[in-house]
Amino acid sequence: MSKLNKTLTDWVSNNLITSEQADQISAYEEAKPSYSWVLYGFLILGVVTIGIGVISLIASNWKDIPGGLKLIIDLLLLIAVATATYRSWDKKKPILFEALLLFFMILCMATIGLIAQVYHTSGEAYQVLLFWSFLTCGLAMASKKSFAPFLWATGFFSGVTLLMYNALGIHLIFQENPVPIFMTIPLLSALFALIFRQITGESGQTKAFRLWTLIGGLIALVIAELQILDRTPPDLNYSGFFLGYALSLILAFGIWRNSKLKKAQKYLLLLTLGLYLIPFHLSMLLIDSQVICATFSIAILSTMAIFLASIGLRNLFQLFLVAIGIRFLILYFQAFGGLATTGFGLIISGVIIISAVVLWSKYRQKITTWAEDVIQ
Amino acid sequence: MIENKNILIAVLVIPIVCLAFMMANKQLNIPMGxxxxxxxxxxxxxxxxxxxxxxxxxxxxxxxxxxxxxxxxxxxxxxxxxxxxxxxxxxxxxxxxxxxxxxxxxxxxxxxxxxxxxxxxxxxxxxxxxxxxxxxxxxxxxxxxxxxxxxxxxxxxxxxxxx
Structure with a gap:
């Protein structure tokens, strides 16, 4: 018996719905086009594997095929895949469309590699990634799922990161220091997520940029903490952070004006944003305490986790809970002030977390009403 | 997400045109120098x-x-x-x-x-x-x-x- 049928039987037996309504719901669900996320997942895995295979074939650089002929074959393959992608869209085959779209995106990257090989071009990695991002941005927009936009976002943000680090002129602004660069990237991704949520709602693009923001934010926090561990004040001035500050202001304005968020959610996001900026500046302020840095990291992860829970993203909420747990565990290994102090600190932290959960579950309604009154 | 036929065709054609232009540009530059x-x-x-x-x-x-x-x-x-x-x-x-x-x-x-x-x-x-x-x-x-x-x-x- 399927999960839906079990649920419907349970509802009927508890007199929540009639058996006629259960039959109607069952018939409606069965009439929907079948879609399996497992099938889609394996299909995407297959496409990515084939794509890597094509790149590997190109990389082997067969000496018996002249460069010009390789380029012509490659162009014909691009045209064939583009045509098949369009046909799958026209015939309303969404899973095939997504798979072909993804393959076309990977093939574009392989073609850039082939051109470099035939004409012996040695450009910078950021040039390749950003050129590919430019070529495929429309394809990422065409997708109805989140994997193709996520792949595009990975290429684009990796390209922007390397551009900030390596490009002539721009590398001077960021002083070839990873801290301001890694602080800025999740803010840029968050801005994209905010724009897409406003325009397209909960689309694949919104989900992809949101996931990239969260992953990028987690990586950025690790970088900030590593800088504190380094204990040497960085040779860095504030100019590297200006883009991050500007993006934060735009984001804060966007969050404040976002009509889809409740007031409490807005305050929570603004608090997370404000806290997020602090750890990157601690070493510049000559604060090298790992405890202070860890406190900020845990506070940022906690406020973000609560926000994710408030918008119903249970999986991401759990991911952040795991991240908080890992940070507490690392705190144990760092053993600041001796193992005994750390032990007491962790026990107290654990007790606070459990108490907060118990209090929340008991007085959720009262706390929510009180919080809304305070906010209003 | 793109529902318009012409926009979809454009996003599929643009990468091919750009890559073909890049190939042609590289090829034509060789005898010019x-x-x-x-x-x-x-x-x-x-x-x-x-x-x-x-x-x-x-x-x-x-x-x-x-x-x-x-x-x-x-x-x-x-x-x-x-x-x-x-x-x-x-x-x-x-x-x-x-x-x-x-x-x-x-x-x-x-x-x-x-x-x-x-x-x-x-x-x-x-x-x-x-x-x-x-x-x-x-x-x-x-x-x-x-x-x-x-x-x-x-x-x-x-x-x-x-x-």
Whole structure:
């Protein structure tokens, strides 16, 4: 018996719905086009594997095929895949469309590699990634799922990161220091997520940029903490952070004006944003305490986790809970002030977390009403 | 997410057109430049995207290249092949210029790689190390250079693969 049928039987037996309504719901669900996320997942895995295979074939650089002929074959393959992608869209085959779209995106990257090989071009990695991002941005927009936009976002943000680090002129602004660069990237991704949520709602693009923001934010926090561990004040001035500050202001304005968020959610996001900026500046302020840095990291992860829970993203909420747990565990290994102090600190932290959960579950309604009154 | 037929066709066609234009541009640039042959020395690393390549140092026959550049900064650099001089601004009264960047005191002009077939990588590396190797370039008036061929003792490396 399927999960839906079990649920419907349970509802009927508890007199929540009639058996006629259960039959109607069952018939409606069965009439929907079948879609399996497992099938889609394996299909995407297959496409990515084939794509890597094509790149590997190109990389082997067969000496018996002249460069010009390789380029012509490659162009014909691009045209064939583009045509098949369009046909799958026209015939309303969404899973095939997504798979072909993804393959076309990977093939574009392989073609850039082939051109470099035939004409012996040695450009910078950021040039390749950003050129590919430019070529495929429309394809990422065409997708109805989140994997193709996520792949595009990975290429684009990796390209922007390397551009900030390596490009002539721009590398001077960021002083070839990873801290301001890694602080800025999740803010840029968050801005994209905010724009897409406003325009397209909960689309694949919104989900992809949101996931990239969260992953990028987690990586950025690790970088900030590593800088504190380094204990040497960085040779860095504030100019590297200006883009991050500007993006934060735009984001804060966007969050404040976002009509889809409740007031409490807005305050929570603004608090997370404000806290997020602090750890990157601690070493510049000559604060090298790992405890202070860890406190900020845990506070940022906690406020973000609560926000994710408030918008119903249970999986991401759990991911952040795991991240908080890992940070507490690392705190144990760092053993600041001796193992005994750390032990007491962790026990107290654990007790606070459990108490907060118990209090929340008991007085959720009262706390929510009180919080809304305070906010209003 | 795109529901419009024409927009979908456009997003599928644009990458093909851009890539085809890039191929044509590279191909047409080769005969437009002045041919220059310069000696090289090299070894064999690997590039996952485009395959094996020889990376080498080009002997421009010019002293003090990027000598005044800071070890931390990247700056534009120009080599005048006519007068055999290096400068960090566009050289005046020079007919043949290679434009590049001083990256940590190393001059980079985007012509430091020569891609070779997977199976020939070791052979090509040995040939470059044990013989007089040189690179044939096509240099345009705007300072952009493009690789035409790699020579081993004056013979194209491509011709040596089959031997």
């Amino acid at each position: 002045t041919e220059v042959t310069l000696p090289i020395t090299g070894y064999d690393p690997r590039d996952l995207l485009s395959g094996h390549y020889l990376i080498y140092t080009i002997d421009y026959g010019v002293e003090d290249i990027c000598k005044n550049s800071s070890s931390k900064l990247k700056m534009p650099g120009y080599i005048c092949l006519s007068t055999k001089k290096f400068s960090q601004g566009w050289p005046k009264n020079c007919e043949l210029i290679i434009k590049g960047t001083c990256d940590r005191s190393r001059f980079v002009a985007g012509i430091e790689r020569y891609y070779i077939p997977d199976k020939e990588a070791k052979k090509a590396e040995d040939l470059v190390i044990s013989n007089e190797a040189s690179i044939v370039l096509s240099v345009k008036k705007n300072g952009e250079a493009q690789i035409k061929d790699l020579l081993i003792d004056g013979i194209s490396l491509k011709n040596l693969y089959s031997k």
